[in-house]
Amino acid sequence: MTWTVAIMIVIGIFFKLLMSPPNALVAWFLDKFELHQKLDSEDVTVTFNGKNLEEEEKIRFIEYFNEANFLKKHYIFPGNEKLFLHPETNVTPFVINLKKGKKDVNFFVYNPDNHVDVVKQWKKKVVSYSLRSDDLQKFNVN
Structure with missing residues (x-):
């Protein structure tokens, strides 16, 4: 049971990082397309x-x-x-x-x-x- 919770937390953290990348990465990507x-x-x-x-x-x-x-x-x-x-x-x-x-x-x-x-x-x-x-x-x- 504890292993299931631990795996779900790790998957949740990984998913959270994929959905909200660090601000520096987002700023760099937006600067590429800035008019x-x-x-x-x-x-x-x-x-x-x-x-x-x-x-x-x-x-x-x-x-x-x-x-x-x-x-x-x-x-x-x-x-x-x-x-x-x-x-x-x-x-x-x-x-x-x-x-x-x-x-x-x-x-x-x-x-x-x-x-x-x-x-x-x-x-x-x-x-x-x-x-x-x-x-x-x-x-x-x-």
């Missing part, structure tokens, strides 16, 4: 109008980018990627280049009137979304 990921200023280069930002400006820009609130995702139909990558607007984008291992990701950050538009490009995939950040909207390059 607006947090960036590290050491892994990126930020350019504006073809010129690299200075180190302090880059760190401040990345902090503002990481603190921005996600508003909504814009759906891109196949074949319309170029309209998002090179829109017909007079707004010059900030370009964030992320290189982590073999992974190359480009972010194009546009600052229109009341929100921030981000176009994320990696490999042949393009995703667009909007952010809300007063600091990022007011960011000026010296």
Whole structure:
């Protein structure tokens, strides 16, 4: 009888671990599929109008980018990627280049009137979304 209870407890603990994995594992898995990921200023280069930002400006820009609130995702139909990558607007984008291992990701950050538009490009995939950040909207390059 005691062996049956002991085996049932071991099976219960094993089942509990399978149903609720540790938080670090869950966080790692969710980060893989996160649309607006947090960036590290050491892994990126930020350019504006073809010129690299200075180190302090880059760190401040990345902090503002990481603190921005996600508003909504814009759906891109196949074949319309170029309209998002090179829109017909007079707004010059900030370009964030992320290189982590073999992974190359480009972010194009546009600052229109009341929100921030981000176009994320990696490999042949393009995703667009909007952010809300007063600091990022007011960011000026010296």
